[in-house]
Amino acid sequence: MVDADQTFVIVGGGLAGAKAAETLRAEGFRGRVILISDERDHPYERPPLSKGYLLGAADRDSALVHEAAWYAAHDIELHLGQTVDALDTAGRTVRLGDDGTLVHYDKLLLATGAEPRRLDVPGTGLAGVHHLRRFAHAERLKGVLAALGRDNGHLLIAGAGWIGLEVAAAGRHYGAEVTVVEPAPTPLHGVLGPELGNVFAELHREHGVRFQFGAKLTEIVGQDGLVLAARTEDGEEHPAHAVLAAIGAAPRTALAEAAGLELAPREQGGGIAVDASLRTSDPHVFAAGDVAAFPHPLFGVRLRVEHWANALNGGPAAARAMLGQEVVHDRVPYFFSDQYDLGMEYSGWAPPGAYDQVVIRGDAGKREFIAFWMKDGRVLAGMNVNVWDVTPAIQDLIRGGATVDPDALSDPRVPLDALVP
Template identity: 70%
Template sequence: MDGMHRTFVIIGGGLAGAKAAQTLREEGFGGRVILIGDEHEQPYERPPLSKGYLAGRAAKESVFVHEPSWYATHHVELHLGQQAVHIDREEREVRLGDGARVPYDALLLATGAEPHRLQIPGARGVAGVHHLRRLAHADHLRAVLADRTRQGEPLVIAGAGWIGLEVAAAARELGSPVVVVEPSPTPLHGVLGPELGEVFTGLHQEHGVEFRFGRRLASISGRDGQVAGVVTDDGEEIPARAVLAAIGVRPRTALAGAAGLKLAEDTGGVAVDASLRTSDPHIWAAGDIAAFPAPDGGRLRVEHWANALNSGPAAARAMLGQEVTYDRVPYFFSDQYDAGLEYSGWAPHGSYDRVVYRGEVGKRAFIAFWLSAEGRVLAGLNMNVWDVTGPIQELIRSGRPVDAAALADPATDLGSL
């Protein structure tokens, strides 16, 4: 077996880290594989936390990346509930919170991201202010939503991004009223622009979600140590059974920064090359923290499931000395009520010239394409239309101008454009 006397260490117990460990074994690496995670749970996937698991439709066992016995069977050493506190690059070892020192020949950082906290009066003084990043967070929030003693009081969600909308859908499925407070004029405004934002507004309003656009939370009030309500910045008082802060995340780069690794100032995260190698030749980064080269010459950092799924294995192969170029088209998926969707590419508000539709937007069975002024496809979203991700990503990769009329015509095969 290859590398029998080498030790590869992975810091991060999420999907990227678990898939990296799996890939090392699949590729024939015979040395030690050590995975360090600061949670006590075995590595799990995060998308179900705001979807099926939160709504009670998915069992806990379904969120884990591998069967519990997989790690022992494949000789992957788990250090769970352990915080990696220091990387000694000269000695090539990781120091843990309990003082243990773990040597490495190659190191993968897959430390993920952490949610932004609400910085408003009352946010830290009462129970019932939630974030959703970890399995324990989902358990706590689900228990609150299932509490029938406060059934008429809404869950107030700060932020109408993907997490906010998915939780809103799960909460409505559980019978809880929902009020979403969002400073932009539509949901997902910075990601999808106003055109698609209106589609999501209608979807959620049909299911009873109330929106407060153009507003922010100003304070949180409590009663008997529990959240009782919120006040928006225009003075509206809204009763609340709980508050969810869904205002984005930041990459967990403190460990890398303290070790002197180069960070990406423009996107955040750890700067890596096309093989996901950091500024240290013995250290790689994957998942939410990896800021990898983008086609336009800048850097791209992606905080979605597919990036963790694909970059972990890519980094593992690079650690083994294989030729790796990580240039995946960004991709994510979402499920909200009866709407399933996939999004490929990257076209934030202000970066595109127009949106072209194929299908019936009113019936929420369509594809939306974001085009540049030259007619290049920058991104595509398919809602309740399936098996089109491949052609959409090929159009994005090609960078060639596309006839908008043909793009909108359902009779034209996307693969022919």
């Protein structure tokens, strides 16, 4: 067991950091655990920000990873609203940004997450331009959507990814007019490819959302600090009283980069490069969650995964590795989304170009189906839409790596479990 006089520091107060702290105590670590977060809220899960909390269906406390009293009860030294502005790997210290205090560590976990990418167009400084990453963003956006609904106002969303579509659904829930501008030809193009994106486009169109595909935002027009419209590169002007930038997230690597830790190439998602045990190029420093780029043995590539399940599982994996346990972080990537009456779960990794076939089981027109992305007869990814309790079988197919008959895969009469090697 690790000696009680050791200090483990966690930088980042999201799900990965909080679950890492929980795991250290669950595994019997008796030393100091210091968790530093630049947010003033206790660690929370982010999916509710664009789902239940934004819709008004869930309260703030329901998103917390642990009740506030849990940290003191488990002797976790929690520093909220505190930044870390420097990391000295030689001296094994982090420097707090407010007063320059140096905090020594024996092992360090970087769980700094990601931040929304900013629009690089005129007008982004207007008060009506929003991002969604933190509780404060969601609180503000919820009020904006309610006001737009009352006043028949217009929300323009730049980006048709998961956040963009979930906020579009929330906007329509409140009664706002919603337009989505997306450079790709379909929503979610980088994840689902062209074959499945139209399922989501039609879903949103049925609920009154307008799309402009193949277009980029070029300017946000305003007056007296308020948003009035948004222009696209084709010269079209869209009415807008609020704009959401939903064009992805960038890993928060500045601290690691300044300390000389190895970073992953941009084509591999960027982020802090770690090995299979989530250890960085420094043997005393680990990384987990959105910021970590790890080699995935199933797909043979380095991945940076920005979803809830990666933080949920990656934080504990890093904690066990910090304790000297043998760890291989090889979970099948998983995420979920809720939009109107559509619920979905996605497992695996199959961006456009990685697969050669998409197989559908069920009725895509009725939005009750499972889609499988395949390469050379192997299942790389699966998405179940309004079909439940199949995720374990889908992940077993992915992890099994065997060739599967596409006809049997598409036949609902053949149990998925029967296809798992």
